[in-house]
Amino acid sequence: MRVTVVGGGIAGLTCALSLHAAGFAPRVYEAARKVEAVGVGINLLPHAVRELDELGLDGELASVALPPHRLSYRDRTGETVWEEPLGRPAGYRWPQYSVHRGRLQMLLLAAVRERLGPDSVRTGLLFQRFEQSAGGVRAHFLDRSSGLPVVDDADVLVGADGIDSVVRSRLYPDESLPNGNGVHMWRGVARHPHILDGRSIVVAGGTPGAKFVAYPIEDPATPAADALVNWVLEVRHGPSAPPPGGPGRRVTAAEARAGLSSWNLPWIDLTAIAERSSAIFEYPMLDRDPLPRWSFGRVTLLGDAAHPMFPMGMNGGSQSIVDSRVLAWCLARDDDAEAALRRYDRMRRPAVNAIVLANRDLGPEETIARAEEHDGELPLGQAEEIATRYKRLAGATVPQVNTHPSWTVPVIAADQERLHG
Numbered sequence: 498m499r500v501t502v503v504g505g506g507i508a509g510l511t512c513a514l515s516l517h518a519a520g521f522a523p524r525v526y527e528a529a530r531k532v533e534a535v536g537v538g539i540n541l542l543p544h545a546v547r548e549l550d551e552l553g554l555d556g557e558l559a560s561v562a563l564p565p566h567r568l569s570y571r572d573r574t575g576e577t578v579w580e581e582p583l584g585r586p587a588g589y590r591w592p593q594y595s596v597h598r599g600r601l602q603m604l605l606l607a608a609v610r611e612r613l614g615p616d617s618v619r620t621g622l623l624f625q626r627f628e629q630s631a632g633g634v635r636a637h638f639l640d641r642s643s644g645l646p647v648v649d650d651a652d653v654l655v656g657a658d659g660i661d662s663v664v665r666s667r668l669y670p671d672e673s674l675p676n677g678n679g680v681h682m683w684r685g686v687a688r689h690p691h692i693l694d695g696r697s698i699v700v701a702g703g704t705p706g707a708k709f710v711a712y713p714i715e716d717p718a719t720p721a722a723d724a725l726v727n728w729v730l731e732v733r734h735g736p737s738a739p740p741p742g743g744p745g746r747r748v749t750a751a752e753a754r755a756g757l758s759s760w761n762l763p764w765i766d767l768t769a770i771a772e773r774s775s776a777i778f779e780y781p782m783l784d785r786d787p788l789p790r791w792s793f794g795r796v797t798l799l800g801d802a803a804h805p806m807f808p809m810g811m812n813g814g815s816q817s818i819v820d821s822r823v824l825a826w827c828l829a830r831d832d833d834a835e836a837a838l839r840r841y842d843r844m845r846r847p848a849v850n851a852i853v854l855a856n857r858d859l860g861p862e863e864t865i866a867r868a869e870e871h872d873g874e875l876p877l878g879q880a881e882e883i884a885t886r887y888k889r890l891a892g893a894t895v896p897q898v899n900t901h902p903s904w905t906v907p908v909i910a911a912d913q914e915r916l917h918g
């Protein structure tokens with residue numbers, strides 16, 4: 498079965514690796530002329546790390562990522578509201594990883610090129626439209642260098658082209674723009690001494706728009722050196738003062754210092770964080786309404802193209818990794834591509850749609866918002882109840898992650914030979 502993947506982000510590249518592991522030789526088409534290590538920090542939760550481990554990537558991941566051991570909710574003065582262990586200390590068989598998104602993407606890209614061949618990811622090709630028939634699906638791209646059209650014929654087309662997915666817009670031509678909740682995020686990475694024990698993710702403040710998040714993504718190179726710390730400050734612009742510059746606007750160090758000046762967190766030097774960040778960018782917090790269907794005949798959606806969500810539970814990218822593994826499993830089980838895509842849709846869409854909606858209600862961060870409303874005090878057991886409820890929804894409790902049957906498809910020797918020569 499020939500599979501074409503549109504988009505070379507975390508979702509598209511993991512999809513390609515998952516399909517390859519299941520015996521396929523997919524092609525990836527990416528609009529950017531070159532895949533570059535852009536972005537800031539991201540957390541891969543144990544349910545995603547398990548899938549990357551089963552793709553044979555745990556060693557490489559461990560070499561570029563840090564395993565945080567603790568999630569620490571704090572108030573605006575830095576005092577602890579609630580804490581829970583993460584990854585292995587919480588009982589998972591897999592760690593959680595904090596990693597630079599760009600490094601993760603380059604790791605995935607290198608693995609795709611090594612396993613599927615140097616030409617498996619074609620860059621500078623902008624997906625425009627598709628048409629499908631009983632016999633296959635034809636995708637049309639624009640070569641951004643030559644301006645010439647490029648056509649690709651396949652049995653299955655996967656749209657992994659992110660929140661502004663063109664594949665999705667062809668399936669849902671009347672869908673409006675993404676939804677914003679009025680919150681903007683200033684995101685940066687800076688050299689700074691390790692915060693707290695150097696293995697904590699700190700979420701301080703409370704309600705969306707009044708929150709500061711920080712966690713390390715790289716240890717100091719020497720004992721005297723600084724760690725690399727990822728940070729996010731949520732801000733709200735008044736309705737009369739729309740943010741200048743639109744999404745991806747660069748925030749100056751002076752502006753960041755002013756934004757952070759009302760915070761008093763004794764374990765981090767916020768002035769240094771603002772001044773030492775190589776670049777700070779502002780993005781609106783966006784999602785899209787859950788879809789009634791992802792799969793249409795031979796075409797389906799995956800990752801942010803299928804389910805962009807507010808970043809409340811560190812789950813968007815992690816869920817796209819699970820999508821990829823389940824999609825490959827479905828395609829390997831069924832010679833009928835359309836039936837396989839219907840099965841994938843049934844297995845993933847209701848579960849992930851529920852996370853999108855839960856994140857609109859703050860997801861696991863309901864804990865810190867409730868605490869802020871009640872002067873830092875939470876009724877006994879409420880934080881545990883919120884955390885467990887969200888994990889269950891995300892397929893991320895310790896028993897769910899540790900014991901669910903593997904999505905790995907046994908590839909028979911003949912297929913291996915066909916693939917690897």
Ligand SMILES: Cc1cc2nc3c(=O)[nH]c(=O)nc-3n(C[C@H](O)[C@H](O)[C@H](O)COP(=O)(O)OP(=O)(O)OC[C@H]3O[C@@H](n4cnc5c(N)ncnc54)[C@H](O)[C@@H]3O)c2cc1C
Pocket residue numbers: 503504505506507508509526527528529538539540541542622623624625657658659660661662663682684729799800801802808810811812813814815816817
């Ligand atoms: C502040 C913040 C923090 C987050 N933290 C976490 C976290 O801790 N953990 C987590 O799991 N998730 C997190 N997320 C979510 C996560 O970043 C996304 O869910 C994930 O990166 C989406 O990956 P993707 O590959 O689906 O989309 P993208 O990364 O957007 O990739 C899409 C790719 O498709 C390409 N493309 C687009 N259009 C076309 C076209 N027409 N033709 C060809 N190619 C095209 C793009 O160039 C891009 O390379 C966070 C998000 C935010 C905003």
